[in-house]
Amino acid sequence: MAPDPLVRLQTVSKIFPGGIVGLDAVDLDIISGEFITLLGPSGCGKTTSLRVIAGFESPSSGKVLLDGRDITALRPFDRPVNTVFQDYALFPHMNVAENVGFGLSLRKLSGAEQAKRTGDALDMVGLADKLRARVSELSGGQRQRVALARAIVCEPRVLLLDEPLSALDAHLREQMQVELKRLQSRLGTTFVMVTHDQTEALSISDRIVVMNKGRIEQIAPPATLYDRPATKFVASFIGTMNLLQSRFVGRDGERLRFTAGTLPLEAISETGQSPGEGEVRTIGVRPEDLLAMTEAVPGTAPARVDSIVFHGRTLRLHAELEQGAPVVIDAPRQAEGFQFSAGDVAHIRLRRGANCPVLPS
Ligand SMILES: Nc1ncnc2c1ncn2[C@@H]1O[C@H](COP(=O)(O)OP(=O)(O)OP(=O)(O)O)[C@@H](O)[C@H]1O
Numbered sequence: 001m002a003p004d005p006l007v008r009l010q011t012v013s014k015i016f017p018g019g020i021v022g023l024d025a026v027d028l029d030i031i032s033g034e035f036i037t038l039l040g041p042s043g044c045g046k047t048t049s050l051r052v053i054a055g056f057e058s059p060s061s062g063k064v065l066l067d068g069r070d071i072t073a074l075r076p077f078d079r080p081v082n083t084v085f086q087d088y089a090l091f092p093h094m095n096v097a098e099n100v101g102f103g104l105s106l107r108k109l110s111g112a113e114q115a116k117r118t119g120d121a122l123d124m125v126g127l128a129d130k131l132r133a134r135v136s137e138l139s140g141g142q143r144q145r146v147a148l149a150r151a152i153v154c155e156p157r158v159l160l161l162d163e164p165l166s167a168l169d170a171h172l173r174e175q176m177q178v179e180l181k182r183l184q185s186r187l188g189t190t191f192v193m194v195t196h197d198q199t200e201a202l203s204i205s206d207r208i209v210v211m212n213k214g215r216i217e218q219i220a221p222p223a224t225l226y227d228r229p230a231t232k233f234v235a236s237f238i239g240t241m242n243l244l245q246s247r248f249v250g251r252d253g254e255r256l257r258f259t260a261g262t263l264p265l266e267a268i269s270e271t272g273q274s275p276g277e278g279e280v281r282t283i284g285v286r287p288e289d290l291l292a293m294t295e296a297v298p299g300t301a302p303a304r305v306d307s308i309v310f311h312g313r314t315l316r317l318h319a320e321l322e323q324g325a326p327v328v329i330d331a332p333r334q335a336e337g338f339q340f341s342a343g344d345v346a347h348i349r350l351r352r353g354a355n356c357p358v359l360p361s
């Protein structure tokens, strides 16, 4: 049985003035101690979800539960929840320790206790030596850490992070992702993060919630989301996915055989059922699951190469199958005999063992 959730959104809708739909009947269970990420395009309702959990926004309908208790009407400061905002919102006239200790100073704690907790929180984010520094003297990454320390110092049950790393450059961002994940494991606190960066979501989360137009499309661990997307939206939002209209031609045990034009494809039946002979389905094929060869052999289909894009470790071929379907193929740069240029015909086939999802129409 699934553990009882720490936070539950129960059919939560949020309609803003003018009838703008922020959230549309969202059901979400957040498990204690997990790192869960809300991912989706701009305007899909990520920030609204966080604000509803924090209590800054009240749902138009539905409930927010914490430990099974209805907290929908509870004010933000009465919830064991803390938020790290996108712009950090640090107090510029206070030093680092004062910023971090601010939340504690509102509570009835002794000065010594406040100083200890502030020191511990700053230690946790690697800024113990910056206690007296002015916020204006800090780098972007250091400010981010101060904001984190300030949020964890009050020991919230749930920490909400709205695009916490978006202001950082790519290198620092990657470093902070690792630190954020490590911090979360050490604290054991439930983290709910918002991002629209799918790479970030995949690398940091225990589970990802993919949102679209105020609704949840799928909730799953990163690898499941990548390998078994439940909808076309998820398939195309997480990484790159070729969506190939394919005809069912038969099955070998678990494996369903399809052809996209002349390209043979294989998929695993999720339900154990197969489509009828000749029925058309959308098959999702990852670019890394296609191989491009110079010679035609049984099992390959010709595709005209339109362009080749340099991706560092791989080269990405944009090509077109005979029936006109566009197809993207990732080829390792060092691949032996790789010698395509735009205008060439590549012979492509599915990598053996590739496990393509059948997507709902
Ligand atoms: N206070 C508000 N008044 C009116 N509409 C709002 C308000 N806040 C959000 N919305 C609308 O609700 C929808 C969801 O907004 P939300 O801020 O949750 O999106 P988001 O997923 O966080 O997007 P982004 O990635 O751009 O931050 C959008 O259409 C937005 O315009």
Ligand SMILES: [Mg+2]
Binding pocket: 046, 047, 048
């Ligand atoms: Mg937002």
